[in-house]
Amino acid sequence: MRNLIIFAILCLALTQLNAQQNIMGSDAQRAAGKVIYDDKCAQCHGYEGDAASVAKTYFRPQPRDFTAATYKFRSTPNGELPTTEDIKRSIRLGMPYTGMPAWPEFSDQELTNLAYYLKTFAQDVFEEYGSTPSIDLQSPPAYSDASRDRGRMVYEENQCLDCHGEYGRGDGKSAPTLVDQWNEPIRPADLTKRWTYRGGATRTDIARTFITGLDGSPMPSYSIEPIEDQWALVDYVYSLGGTDDKYNEANYSVAAFATPYKGDIVIQDVASAKQTYFQNTEVSTFPVVGQVVEPGRAFFPGVNSINIQTIVNEDDIAIMLTWHDMSAETSGGNDPSVELPIYTPDSPPDTMGQYSDAVAVFFPTQESGGPEKPYLMFGDSKLSVDLWYSDLSKSEAQVIVGKGIKSMEPAAEQNLQTWSEYDNGQWTVIFQRKRVQEGAVSFDQEDVFVPIAFTVWDGYNKERGNKRGMTSWYSIHIPTLQKPSPVGPMVETGFWTFLVLGLIVAGVKLRYRNGDA
Amino acid sequence: MNIVPVAIIVLVMVAFSQLSKRNILRLNVVAWMVIWWLAIYFALSYGINPPLPASIIGMFMFIVSLALAAYLTTSTDDMEAAKSAFVNFIINPRYALPLILVMIGLPVVSAYNVYSDMTQPPQPPLSTRTIHPPPPPSITFKGKTIDLIEDENPYRALKTDNPAEFAKHVENGRRVYFQNCVYCHGDNMAGRGIFAHGFDPIPANFRDPTTIAMLQETYLFWRIAKGGPGLPAEATPWLSAMPAWEKFLSEEEIWDVIIFMYEFTNQEPRAKEELH
Numbered sequence: 003m004r005n006l007i008i009f010a011i012l013c014l015a016l017t018q019l020n021a022q023q024n025i026m027g028s029d030a031q032r033a034a035g036k037v038i039y040d041d042k043c044a045q046c047h048g049y050e051g052d053a054a055s056v057a058k059t060y061f062r063p064q065p066r067d068f069t070a071a072t073y074k075f076r077s078t079p080n081g082e083l084p085t086t087e088d089i090k091r092s093i094r095l096g097m098p099y100t101g102m103p104a105w106p107e108f109s110d111q112e113l114t115n116l117a118y119y120l121k122t123f124a125q126d127v128f129e130e131y132g133s134t135p136s137i138d139l140q141s142p143p144a145y146s147d148a149s150r151d152r153g154r155m156v157y158e159e160n161q162c163l164d165c166h167g168e169y170g171r172g173d174g175k176s177a178p179t180l181v182d183q184w185n186e187p188i189r190p191a192d193l194t195k196r197w198t199y200r201g202g203a204t205r206t207d208i209a210r211t212f213i214t215g216l217d218g219s220p221m222p223s224y225s226i227e228p229i230e231d232q233w234a235l236v237d238y239v240y241s242l243g244g245t246d247d248k249y250n251e252a253n254y255s256v257a258a259f260a261t262p263y264k265g266d267i268v269i270q271d272v273a274s275a276k277q278t279y280f281q282n283t284e285v286s287t288f289p290v291v292g293q294v295v296e297p298g299r300a301f302f303p304g305v306n307s308i309n310i311q312t313i314v315n316e317d318d319i320a321i322m323l324t325w326h327d328m329s330a331e332t333s334g335g336n337d338p339s340v341e342l343p344i345y346t347p348d349s350p351p352d353t354m355g356q357y358s359d360a361v362a363v364f365f366p367t368q369e370s371g372g373p374e375k376p377y378l379m380f381g382d383s384k385l386s387v388d389l390w391y392s393d394l395s396k397s398e399a400q401v402i403v404g405k406g407i408k409s410m411e412p413a414a415e416q417n418l419q420t421w422s423e424y425d426n427g428q429w430t431v432i433f434q435r436k437r438v439q440e441g442a443v444s445f446d447q448e449d450v451f452v453p454i455a456f457t458v459w460d461g462y463n464k465e466r467g468n469k470r471g472m473t474s475w476y477s478i479h480i481p482t483l484q485k486p487s488p489v490g491p492m493v494e495t496g497f498w499t500f501l502v503l504g505l506i507v508a509g510v511k512l513r514y515r516n517g518d519a
Numbered sequence: 520m521n522i523v524p525v526a527i528i529v530l531v532m533v534a535f536s537q538l539s540k541r542n543i544l545r546l547n548v549v550a551w552m553v554i555w556w557l558a559i560y561f562a563l564s565y566g567i568n569p570p571l572p573a574s575i576i577g578m579f580m581f582i583v584s585l586a587l588a589a590y591l592t593t594s595t596d597d598m599e600a601a602k603s604a605f606v607n608f609i610i611n612p613r614y615a616l617p618l619i620l621v622m623i624g625l626p627v628v629s630a631y632n633v634y635s636d637m638t639q640p641p642q643p644p645l646s647t648r649t650i651h652p653p654p655p656p657s658i659t660f661k662g663k664t665i666d667l668i669e670d671e672n673p674y675r676a677l678k679t680d681n682p683a684e685f686a687k688h689v690e691n692g693r694r695v696y697f698q699n700c701v702y703c704h705g706d707n708m709a710g711r712g713i714f715a716h717g718f719d720p721i722p723a724n725f726r727d728p729t730t731i732a733m734l735q736e737t738y739l740f741w742r743i744a745k746g747g748p749g750l751p752a753e754a755t756p757w758l759s760a761m762p763a764w765e766k767f768l769s770e771e772e773i774w775d776v777i778i779f780m781y782e783f784t785n786q787e788p789r790a791k792e793e794l795h
Contacts, residue, residue, distance in 0.1 A: 041783075042707065045697040057697040101713060103706045254716070257643040291717030294702050295746075295762040301702065344767055373646045375757045377748060382757070451643050474719045475758060477643045488637040496630035503622050510609045 025132040027118030035119025051123030061101030062302040071124035072218035075201050077136035080215040080223035089117035097200035142205045153238025156231050165190040170242040171326045173427025178329050183218040196243035203250035208236045255286035258478040260312035267318045272423035272430045280322050283311040290471040298342030298468030304460025305471045319445050320434040330424035331461030336360040336393045339410035340467035357461035358395035361431050365443040375453050380404035388443045390433045392420045451477040524565040528558050548597045549604050552587045559583050648755040654741045667737040672774050692779025695772050718760040732786040739777050
């Protein structure tokens with residue numbers, strides 16, 4: 003009997019130990035995890051896991067401090083610790099559009115070892131509370147528009163729009179005031195860009211994100227009843243980014259395409275121009291990234307993509323740019339050529355009214371006659387760029403000739419018009435000019451590609467001068483206005499081919515009439 | 520190269536030649552020429568990655584047609600055989616139906632070609648570039664001349680002579696990398712930085728054995744100090760986002776980051792060739 007009890011106790015102890023091991027792993031596993039961590043993770047997360055690292059101030063959100071045991075992406079309820087699988091998932095898939103990279107190269111074993119080692123930075127907490135099971139998310143019912151419409155109501159009732167905004171563009175009225183657990187400013191997710199969701203882009207992932215909440219960030223957790231309402235909210239959020247799974251990934255364009263417009267282009271304001279002129283034009287989307295090539299670097303630009311739509315008629319070209327911005331800065335001013343130090347981590351962006359939002363689209367001033375283009379960074383001493391610039395605190399546009407950031411001069415001719423509008427988290431700026439302009443970029447040819455690049459300044463993020471969001475060179479296609487119908491040439495080609503064949507056959511038949519080939 | 524289409528084409532060609540060798544399929548010169556022409560056409564169209572533009576394929580096929588015609592004219596027997604096959608096809612009533620099909624089919628195909636040409640969305644121009652252009656013999660770095668042929672990384676020898684001191688340079692290189700390069704070249708140096716998707720050409724992947732493992736340290740010094748703008752014209756310097764780090768870093772910082780790049784990826788710089 004006594005033996006039996008001892009045996010039972012031993013068994014119990016062993017299972018306890020086993021459970022403990024399942025949370026914390028073995029010494030060997032943690033040691034193996036440490037080797038990888040010190041090599042690959044410590045430069046951001048710190049050798050002690052406390053995020054005291056050389057790269058800390060270069061990212062926003064900052065690399066996670068693991069000693070706080072705060073994890074945003076979990077399958078466990080709000081305030082609970084993540085499972086080992088959750089941590090492994092975050093490492094393997096990373097967090098797109100933050101400083102936290104994806105690590106597809108690690109094996110499952112390596113990921114497990116890393117997860118165990120991360121837990122040692124908050125060992126007591128994990129040992130005590132680290133075995134919370136995952137929430138059971140049932141699989142979602144099929145998407146429907148009716149459910150989406152109901153979801154819009156749930157979205158309003160739960161005040162998601164306070165932070166995420168009317169149309170989910172991350173521009174809610176409290177958005178500019180948000181800070182995370184470490185008192186760093188943080189922006190609500192732009193729900194229309196599903197490829198930036200770090201918790202995953204599928205409908206199940208979206209449900210998990212708002213059910214569990216993101217610990218350490220202002221994003222709360224919600225339990226929404228009845229369950230139909232929960233999935234309705236999922237459907238609404240999903241619909242904000244387009245109801246096709248292809249939008250789970252970014253769909254960036256390779257080029258922009260202007261659409262021919264029949265008739266005069268007379269723009270009154272942005273809203274009517276959208277209706278009249280830009281309704282059925284092709285939208286191209288280009289990624290905007292931080293300018294980190296020249297001094298004045300922007301490590302966490304406020305804007306991550308820009309859309310362009312263009313129309314041309316015989317005389318004019320009109321370009322419409324749209325992008326999402328958390329808050330419109332329309333006071334103060336901005337200047338693309340102001341000199342900045344190499345990099346100063348600016349104090350939190352509490353600077354409403356100091357720097358205004360601004361945008362520029364630019365082209366080579368002259369055709370180079372070959373593949374050569376002006377240097378990507380606003381041109382160079384040999385080849386200049388024409389910057390169509392709009393400081394959104396002012397109502398007129400400016401044409402600036404750039405030969406590099408140190409040489410930016412107003413152009414001699416300033417025949418550029420502009421209109422702008424900020425609506426619920428989205429800026430729209432239209433530029434219009436004559437297609438042909440002496441001494442400046444001209445769009446006088448048809449069916450050609452003209453190099454084009456963009457830059458955006460988010461004033462709220464203190465962007466000015468070379469601290470800006472930028473794009474690579476892309477190109478814009480200027481179409482043939484009267485697109486010739488293919489029918490005529492088709493019939494013609496068919497006819498001539500037939501004729502030639504007929505002649506050959508007739509010739510041969512005539513020559514070898516007697517059948518003696 | 521796309522292995523699968525090329526392999527299929529080769530297999531089909533081998534099959535044809537076996538079939539005709541064993542006399543299962545009788546193929547005359549004309550048939551062989553058609554088969555070759557098609558094989559080359561498919562190989563060019565589907566076997567090459569990135570795909571060639573249609574105009575280039577058209578040019579190649581024109582040359583191939585000329586070559587085949589030239590081949591035919593080298594032998595009078597072949598010429599005769601080809602000619603009689605051709606004439607036979609036209610005048611022999613047995614072939615009336617195929618002849619009518621050709622007479623209708625070819626005009627339709629060429630008309631369709633015109634249609635697809637005219638309705639195809641325009642393609643933006645591609646620019647080709649030389650990835651590792653030859654370096655200049657020497658560069659000026661902050662007023663100092665660095666000889667790219669003779670000079671060496673001044674801290675490289677510490678690796679064997681003074682490992683503790685060497686480790687300090689590695690650590691400094693780590694700092695430089697993670698404060699400056701990680702946004703483009705990525706945290707694992709695999710070219711997947713958070714801004715990499717915004718640049719074309721994409722930032723170099725240092726884990727790829729054809730980058731730093733086959734370059735000398737002075738070559739890297741040149742590329743890091745002078746960046747995209749320091750490239751010669753054939754490497755499209757106006758497109759490369761690679762910064763000219765002489766604006767940001769000291770000479771020691773650049774040598775240190777070079778050391779760190781090799782240590783982090785477990786690679787060795789290419790040795791200096793013996794001078795002869």
